[in-house]
Amino acid sequence: MKLLLFHLVVFLASVRVQGIKKCTKIDACRCSTDEGEINLWRLAGENAKDRPRFNIPEAIVANITGQTKDSYQWNPCDSWTAKRLPNETAENGCKDVAVCKIQKIHELGTFHVNIGEQKLSDCVLDQQNGRCLLTYRVTTNKQIKTTIALVCNETEEGRVDAMISSFPNLYSTSLHSKCACPGRCSSLSTGAIVGIVIGSVAGFLFLPFVVFICCLRCKLPDGVPKPSMCTTIKDGFELIIAECCPCCKRLQYTPIA
Numbered sequence: 216m217k218l219l220l221f222h223l224v225v226f227l228a229s230v231r232v233q234g235i236k237k238c239t240k241i242d243a244c245r246c247s248t249d250e251g252e253i254n255l256w257r258l259a260g261e262n263a264k265d266r267p268r269f270n271i272p273e274a275i276v277a278n279i280t281g282q283t284k285d286s287y288q289w290n291p292c293d294s295w296t297a298k299r300l301p302n303e304t305a306e307n308g309c310k311d312v313a314v315c316k317i318q319k320i321h322e323l324g325t326f327h328v329n330i331g332e333q334k335l336s337d338c339v340l341d342q343q344n345g346r347c348l349l350t351y352r353v354t355t356n357k358q359i360k361t362t363i364a365l366v367c368n369e370t371e372e373g374r375v376d377a378m379i380s381s382f383p384n385l386y387s388t389s390l391h392s393k394c395a396c397p398g399r400c401s402s403l404s405t406g407a408i409v410g411i412v413i414g415s416v417a418g419f420l421f422l423p424f425v426v427f428i429c430c431l432r433c434k435l436p437d438g439v440p441k442p443s444m445c446t447t448i449k450d451g452f453e454l455i456i457a458e459c460c461p462c463c464k465r466l467q468y469t470p471i472a
Contacts, residue, residue, distance in 0.1 A: 234345015235397065238338050243313075244292035246338035246347045246365070251398030253338075253347055253365060258373045258394055259292035266295035267315070271388060274377035287330075287378045287386070289314045289363070294333045300325055313351050314361045314386070329353050330386055331361040347395075356384065364389040367396035 235248040246253040260266035267290035288297070290313060297309040302324045309315035314331030331351025339348045346365060353359040363375075368391040376389045394400035 235340070235347065236345070238340040238347040240336070240338040243333040243336045246349070248347060248397045252401045253395060253397055254399075254401045255291040255349075255365075255390075255392075255394050257400045258390075258392065260290055260295070263295070266290040266293060269373070269375045271375050272377045274379045274388075276379070284319055285380070286317045287314060287388075288317065289331075289375065292333070297327045300327060302326055316386075329355075330359050330384075349390075359384040359386075361386040363387070365395035366391045367393070367399075369393050369396065369399075 235250050237247070237249040238253075239247045241247050241252065244255045244259060258268055260268050267288040269289045271287040271289060273285045273287065288309075294311040294313065295309075296311060297315050299308055303326060307326070309327040309329050311333075312329045312331060313333045313336060314329075316328040316330045318326045318328050320326065330353065332353060333351075335352040335354065337350045337352075339350060340346075341348050341364065344364070346367070349363045349365055351361040351363075362385075364387070366389050368374075371391045371393060373390065373392045373394070376391070378386055378388045380386055
């Protein structure tokens with residue numbers, strides 16, 4: 216029995232965890248997968264004061280000397296700009312970025328380093344682990360690449376691991392969130408919701424108007440030429456406006472003798 220359990224454990228450990236098989240970019244914050252859409256918009260800062268959303272420490276790697284105490288900041292979806300430090304100029308720093316490195320250099324001070332831009336984001340498939348990777352690059356330095364693994368976790372709103380810095384210019388971490396689960400946080404945008412509401416109201420008002428126009432034409436005496444549909448609609452609008460807003464009635468003029 217013990218031998219059977221041992222082989223069962225070995226078999227389960229050797230079975231590769233099945234995950235998603237496709238991951239492509241929709242926009243800076245959404246990835247399309249074969250299991251549904253991964254949508255991180257809920258994790259983005261709602262306004263400029265909330266950005267960046269995540270403050271990330273640097274991972275401490277054992278047996279490596281000379282490690283710095285750098286830190287990182289990341290905001291999903293929307294770009295943000297770090298406050299300029301005394302040592303920085305308009306040409307450097309983190310302006311309109313996704314990921315920023317806060318680098319401390321001995322005797323020189325603290326600097327902001329752009330390590331990822333929203334406009335250069337991408338969604339790629341990690342075939343080994345069956346999950347999506349959100350990657351960022353930098354316009355002025357093609358060697359820099361930041362990779363954030365999107366780890367599905369139904370119990371986490373949003374947690375980011377410490378950043379691993381691999382020389383030269385490679386950075387990686389993981390986001391643990393229910394929004395990293397396909398289909399979990401997918402929702403309509405504000406613009407789409409407003410459009411649906413306006414369309415619903417317009418449809419609700421249009422149907423009674425059609426019925427009103429049909430009734431208006433049916434009340435015309437038989438044998439009398441009926442006006443065109445355009446004229447009927449125009450007259451119908453005028454009747455409704457006259458009832459709802461008497462001040463908008465047509466002015467009546469007395470004919471000149």
